Amino acid sequence: xxxxxxxxxxxxxxxxxxxxxxxxxxxxxxxxxxxxxxxxxxxxxxxxxxxxxxxxxxxxxxxxxxxxxxxxxxxxxxxxxxxxxxxxxxxxxxxxxxxxxxxxxxxxxxxxxxxxx
Amino acid sequence: xxxxxxxxxxxxxxxxxxxxxxxxxxxxxxxxxxxxxxxxxxxxxxxxxxxxxxxxxxxxxxxxxxxxxxxxxxxxxxxxxxxxxxxxxxxxxxxxxxxxxxxxxxxxxxxxxx
Numbered sequence: 001x002x003x004x005x006x007x008x009x010x011x012x013x014x015x016x017x018x019x020x021x022x023x024x025x026x027x028x029x030x031x032x033x034x035x036x037x038x039x040x041x042x043x044x045x046x047x048x049x050x051x052x053x054x055x056x057x058x059x060x061x062x063x064x065x066x067x068x069x070x071x072x073x074x075x076x077x078x079x080x081x082x083x084x085x086x087x088x089x090x091x092x093x094x095x096x097x098x099x100x101x102x103x104x105x106x107x108x109x110x111x112x113x114x115x116x117x
Numbered sequence: 118x119x120x121x122x123x124x125x126x127x128x129x130x131x132x133x134x135x136x137x138x139x140x141x142x143x144x145x146x147x148x149x150x151x152x153x154x155x156x157x158x159x160x161x162x163x164x165x166x167x168x169x170x171x172x173x174x175x176x177x178x179x180x181x182x183x184x185x186x187x188x189x190x191x192x193x194x195x196x197x198x199x200x201x202x203x204x205x206x207x208x209x210x211x212x213x214x215x216x217x218x219x220x221x222x223x224x225x226x227x228x229x230x231x
Contacts, residue, residue, distance in 0.1 A: 034220075041227065103147075
């Protein structure tokens with residue numbers, strides 16, 4: 001079975017400080033991992049993904065994420081948070097095993113990030 | 118720009134009504150999905166489709182049905198709306214067979230059943 005856990009419902013950080021939003025996953029085989037962001041009353045926007053290669057992937061708006069296979073984690077990071085980063089963040093996983101997933105993404109429950117001035 | 122368009126941003130319907138939520142994508146994607154989003158519960162998959170006229174139940178299909186008569190359009194149907202179906206509904210599409218591609222989401226439909 002495939003699943004994603006986001007252990008923190010909320011993350012609060014001061015503007016200018018580094019931020020981390022945590023994600024751990026469970027998947028059979030190699031994972032494909034994604035981060036999405038959602039602003040109020042909007043759909044989800046893609047931020048970045050890990051498929052293969054370098055464990056550190058860079059995405060939109062200065063975000064990056066580190067894939068750690070031994071810890072089955074894919075934490076989202078940003079060196080210096082902005083107030084405008086305040087939003088709901090979702091981690092998702094799928095597997096290249098097309099037969100078992102039919103392309104489905106499995107999402108975590110989301111983490112509300114608040115950056116205060 | 119790729120696009121997934123949901124027919125309504127906000128809907129208010131009465132209990133017992135039959136409700137149609139429409140989703141159209143312009144990317145020629147095989148896979149399309151309907152999710153429901155509720156506070157604290159994240160995204161829960163209702164139904165998905167991997168080809169025209171093909172559908173699979175997700176995690177919470179009860180009270181819903183879907184239709185995919187054309188590749189670009191995926192409709193979610195609430196046969197008899199109930200107040201516990203008040204929620205945000207999100208449609209998504211994704212290319213099939215290339216596991217590394219991301220899904221694209223519509224802007225969401227906030228449905229209120231009164």
